[in-house]
Amino acid sequence: TDHIPEQIKTIQKIEANGYAYTTNDGLYFDTSKLPDYGKLARLDVDGLEAGKRVAIGEKKNPTDFALWKLSRTDEQRQMEWESPWGMGFPGWHIECSAMAAKYLETPFDIHCGGVDHIPVHHTNEIAQTQAAEGHDLAKIWVHGEFLNIKEGKMSKSEGNFLTMHTLREKNIDPLAYRYYLLQAHYRQLLEFSWEAITASQTALNKLYVAVSDLGEPATIQQHEYLDKFLAVLNDDLNTPKAIALTWNLLKADLPDDIKISLIYTFDEVFGLQINSRVTAIKELNEHPPQDVADLLEQRATARAEKNWDEADRLRDQIQAAGFWVADTPEGTKLIPKL
DSSP: OTTHHHHHHHHHHHHHTTOEEEETTEEEEOGGGOTTTTTTTTOOHHHHHHHOOSOOTTOSSTTOEEEEEEOOTTOOOSSOBOOTTOSEEEOSSHHHHHHHHHHTOSSEEEEEEEGGGIIIIIHHHHHHHHHHHSSOSEEEEEEEOOEEETTEEOOTTTTOOOOHHHHHHTTOOHHHHHHHHHTSOTTSOEEEOHHHHHHHHHHHHHHHHHHHTSOSOOOOSOOHHHHHHHHHHHTTOOHHHHHHHHHHHHHSSSOHHHHHHHHHHHHHHHOOOHHHHHHHHHHHHHSOOHHHHHHHHHHHHHHHTTOHHHHHHHHHHHHHTTEEEEEETTEEEEEEOO
């Protein structure tokens, strides 16, 4: 709403270039004027024309869309503005083309979004910018697939909508959710389950602990593992391979200071806060709170006596105090929760 003038200006360009027509309820984009309309979604526009079974009113083509809608004369909308076409409001898509042109200039490099935006919203964004500016909106389009749960698509209306607060209530670090997403390609439909997210939490904790054992990083400019990492990222952002490469690096026959330096570099992409978490783990295990240190000692005794129920109870008590417990070959370590 702060950019209505920019939207009106963009619409005026589209109209001046011959891509718009008026109806009784507004100004519409004439998609037939663009030979490659629907190229992003690979739309069969001719098939839509031949198979249309619903009334399209005053629209010339089923794919035509509103650039500016006129307010009804018998009612006042909560949000409406004066324009060269009358009192009304912008169509659903024009704000994106107008604001991108103002702040990013077009064509900009990468446009992201969900797969559900491909057939209509992103298709129409492209059409608007082509008509107004004479070139594409963006050079590369990156669309993320849906995250489903076992019952189907996640939505508030279905009552199955999960938030970061939900994760915290279930004792899951929000960064474990990030790790979970990195293990799947962005164009892969992903099914959420508490078993999977718990496994991601465990794996992330193991990664933090493994890196905390490597000491201090070296200074390196180039390395074959860095080349491999960049290669998988350049392969359509293949983050699952990048994660797998990280674990392979940890097992590789390389000096520890090289390993940790490379992993810190990798994390500039992953965003798992490995450096800060490793620092926190080291400080915590050097100087744990006394009450937690007492619980750890009791748990060590229970484990030595093979009293697993008691060991689990003490672990849960430590976790309730704000720390995960990781049992490693080098001993038990605490991991602070975010």
